Amino acid sequence: MDPMPKIVGAVKTRTFKKGVHPTDYKAFTNAEKIEYPPLPDNVFIPLQQHIGEPGRPLVSPGDEVKTGQCVGRSDKYVSSPVHASVTGKVKAITTLPHPVGARAQMVHIQRTGEDEWDLLPVPEDWRTEPLENLRELVQEAGIVGLGGAAFPTHVKLSPPADKAIDAFILNGCECEPYLTADHRAMVELAEKILTGMGILMRVLGVEKGYIGIETNKPDAIEAMRACCTRIGLDVPVIPLQTKYPQGAEKMLIQAVLDRKVPAGGLPMDVGVIVNNVGTALAVTEAVTEGKSLVQRIVTVTGNGINTPKNVMARIGSPFSHLVDCCDGLKEETSQVFMGGPMMGIAQFDLAVPVIKATSGIICTTDSISEKGKTLPCIRCGSCISACSMNLLPTRLARLTEMKQLEAAGELGIDHCIECGSCAFVCPSQIPLVQWIRVGKYRLSQLN
Amino acid sequence: MTEKDNRKDPSCNDREEAERKEASPPDPRLLIISSSPHQFGPGSVPKIMWSVVGALVPAAGMAVFYFGLRALWMIFVCILAAVATETLINRLRGVSLSIPDGSAVITGLLLALTLPPSFTFSGGALGAVFAIAIGKQVFGGLGYNIFNPALLGRAFLQASFPVQMTTWTLPNTARFGETDAVTAATPLGQFKFELLLTDHLDLLLGNVGGSLGETSAVAIIIGGLYLLLRKYADWRIPAGFLSTVFVLGGLFWLVSPNQYPDPVFHLLSGGLMLGAFFMATDMVTSPITPRGSWIFGVGAGLILIIIRLYGGLPEGVMYAILLMNAFTPLINRYTAPRPFGEEAA
Ligand code: SF4
Ligand code: SF4
Numbered sequence: 001m002d003p004m005p006k007i008v009g010a011v012k013t014r015t016f017k018k019g020v021h022p023t024d025y026k027a028f029t030n031a032e033k034i035e036y037p038p039l040p041d042n043v044f045i046p047l048q049q050h051i052g053e054p055g056r057p058l059v060s061p062g063d064e065v066k067t068g069q070c071v072g073r074s075d076k077y078v079s080s081p082v083h084a085s086v087t088g089k090v091k092a093i094t095t096l097p098h099p100v101g102a103r104a105q106m107v108h109i110q111r112t113g114e115d116e117w118d119l120l121p122v123p124e125d126w127r128t129e130p131l132e133n134l135r136e137l138v139q140e141a142g143i144v145g146l147g148g149a150a151f152p153t154h155v156k157l158s159p160p161a162d163k164a165i166d167a168f169i170l171n172g173c174e175c176e177p178y179l180t181a182d183h184r185a186m187v188e189l190a191e192k193i194l195t196g197m198g199i200l201m202r203v204l205g206v207e208k209g210y211i212g213i214e215t216n217k218p219d220a221i222e223a224m225r226a227c228c229t230r231i232g233l234d235v236p237v238i239p240l241q242t243k244y245p246q247g248a249e250k251m252l253i254q255a256v257l258d259r260k261v262p263a264g265g266l267p268m269d270v271g272v273i274v275n276n277v278g279t280a281l282a283v284t285e286a287v288t289e290g291k292s293l294v295q296r297i298v299t300v301t302g303n304g305i306n307t308p309k310n311v312m313a314r315i316g317s318p319f320s321h322l323v324d325c326c327d328g329l330k331e332e333t334s335q336v337f338m339g340g341p342m343m344g345i346a347q348f349d350l351a352v353p354v355i356k357a358t359s360g361i362i363c364t365t366d367s368i369s370e371k372g373k374t375l376p377c378i379r380c381g382s383c384i385s386a387c388s389m390n391l392l393p394t395r396l397a398r399l400t401e402m403k404q405l406e407a408a409g410e411l412g413i414d415h416c417i418e419c420g421s422c423a424f425v426c427p428s429q430i431p432l433v434q435w436i437r438v439g440k441y442r443l444s445q446l447n
Numbered sequence: 448m449t450e451k452d453n454r455k456d457p458s459c460n461d462r463e464e465a466e467r468k469e470a471s472p473p474d475p476r477l478l479i480i481s482s483s484p485h486q487f488g489p490g491s492v493p494k495i496m497w498s499v500v501g502a503l504v505p506a507a508g509m510a511v512f513y514f515g516l517r518a519l520w521m522i523f524v525c526i527l528a529a530v531a532t533e534t535l536i537n538r539l540r541g542v543s544l545s546i547p548d549g550s551a552v553i554t555g556l557l558l559a560l561t562l563p564p565s566f567t568f569s570g571g572a573l574g575a576v577f578a579i580a581i582g583k584q585v586f587g588g589l590g591y592n593i594f595n596p597a598l599l600g601r602a603f604l605q606a607s608f609p610v611q612m613t614t615w616t617l618p619n620t621a622r623f624g625e626t627d628a629v630t631a632a633t634p635l636g637q638f639k640f641e642l643l644l645t646d647h648l649d650l651l652l653g654n655v656g657g658s659l660g661e662t663s664a665v666a667i668i669i670g671g672l673y674l675l676l677r678k679y680a681d682w683r684i685p686a687g688f689l690s691t692v693f694v695l696g697g698l699f700w701l702v703s704p705n706q707y708p709d710p711v712f713h714l715l716s717g718g719l720m721l722g723a724f725f726m727a728t729d730m731v732t733s734p735i736t737p738r739g740s741w742i743f744g745v746g747a748g749l750i751l752i753i754i755r756l757y758g759g760l761p762e763g764v765m766y767a768i769l770l771m772n773a774f775t776p777l778i779n780r781y782t783a784p785r786p787f788g789e790e791a792a
Contacts, residue, residue, distance in 0.1 A: 022486050177486060250787065263788040335479050341486035348478050364485070375492050375548065376590030381681065381735040382490065390787040394735065412786035420484030427490040428590075434482045 015241035016251035028308040037325035043316030052078035066118040085294035085314040119290035141286035146278030150357040172213040173247030176340025181297035186220035190227035196280030209235035304333030304363030320350040375428040383422035393422035400439030496549030502670035509663035513618035528575035529555030557597035560660025615656040639761040650715035671724030680728035687744020722764035739782040
């Protein structure tokens, strides 16, 4: 018998403290195989799709580009290059609406035919390749955290020398409702993901790896365990209670390792690096196939889309292209979000492109305006019981409203991870996290 | 990148945008923009408040059962007065009507349940008006009041009509008509002044003298447990309150059983059950932090025992809770949780 299930069997369903239980709506797509839709005729590659410095364009209108060719980058370390996601001709470098808000510079590429790949040089065997080369490959491939934060992965892979890293956690929680991109990836592409995990662990020099998956994805837990056994990778798959925000790094680390990242600190402060399932997949494709990050799995879902699907989408595809691949929006659809419903961003224009952080496109028919009017705080304490960061959302929101930003700062407003749990539970429908965002911003302007 | 960029300069990149629109024709529909989260839990203020009203139905039913239709009329009068006052003040303040949130109905109902069976209707109405006007609206309405409005209304009546507010009738004698109601003492009064102990079963069922809705412990517990299960009341408050009364009352009893009542009698008599489950747990006037809820419950229990055993009054639930209400802001301040990971830093 294989040893894995025994190790795993000893572990109970763990979780973090507090949090909320939103209805998960995953049934729309959690059994839908990842589809490969037709390539879009036009893509718009934003020069900034990550946390850090935006890139400068490397191409000009009229240039021919190949799939995977770098079209924008910056010299700064905390940044990430962007690549052409189709083979075609650069039409323009323009400023257009960006899915995270406002407008941003994008490279407009018109597709001229099927893919001709511009591949990165791949090592013969990543198990023996010098670590420096692997790290550089990850950087060149433009890999960022695909869970939503889009933090450049090569930066995460280079912790300062004084931080001893002893554990790696693969984040397969996907705790946001609706999203099933990571879920399907784990079911269908387990081996690629685990290869990526192996590469990341080797680069970091860590021995101990863990895979955290919420229990609402039993088939993913099964598939990952089976695959671990098959390829002889000795990492436990840890089933985690289905609770939001289980996938937030600090909560995940508490659940899996029972370590507490200090307030204002990073996972590496407790010797841990967390990476998302999608990121591991992208690492494998870069290191073993030489493919830059030009595509990702996107869940197109919600009660407002005709055929909900998980699609492998090219970065830069207009949302409308993917919506069309899913048979279009329903007549009564009134909202479209990028990302999950708890932290996602509402869109007003479906011409915006898919970016590296686009985990889902959610189309819903129920609008927020039906939510009822905001009442005064009845001091029920629900927001406090919900806040996994142990903050006082009602107080922070109120202090922001009254412009007492220093007091809000003392109560730890900066530690808010903007998960939205507080606003989710508030019976008075007070826009708590919205106020807190304002407060964090204003406080940063003060200092 | 501010909103300004979006709005003020429509000419910016018009050409490119037009080209892109051509490349991928836009969906003509208007999409609603909102800030995350875009999904919400099932909780709402009306749901909470009307659930509290529902949870009080058993106690109200027992009031009518023991004290007759007059009890029903009293409940009706108090609710009506509370709702009318709230509506009037809403109008005067020019704010939207707050009756649908259910909180005014709770105040009226709770007040009625704490009144003696033979209390006058006009007195009840006056108490309800005071509770809403002074107890709640003066502070700014729902969510802003410091004291539980129903208890404040009752305190006002107690101060204004000390005799009527302590004149009790026995359940069955009062049941068929208020004219020949026989006055009697409450179990707590009997003990305090005559050292008479009432049967526990009678206390549990409510077959004793007392305020309309306070006599039947079992009816209150049923409603209270419902609230705790639905998480519409913080269990720490009744837990802290009742266990403190039980333990402290028990200590006194163990030391001198002849002088002090037993702890079960403490729990079941007077307004403790109603107070612990329905008044102390009032969200607005109790602490918002979990640790604060413990302190609130235990503190109320302490004060209650002191009043019951050493005070001049037989009963002190009302004062115990009102006093703790006053401490609530302070408790909130000193029990604020520290941000995640700050302890470790
Ligand atoms: S205060 Fe911040 S961290 Fe806490 S629940 Fe609200 S959004 Fe989440
Ligand atoms: S959840 Fe809403 S009503 Fe309850 S304490 Fe927090 S802010 Fe106030």
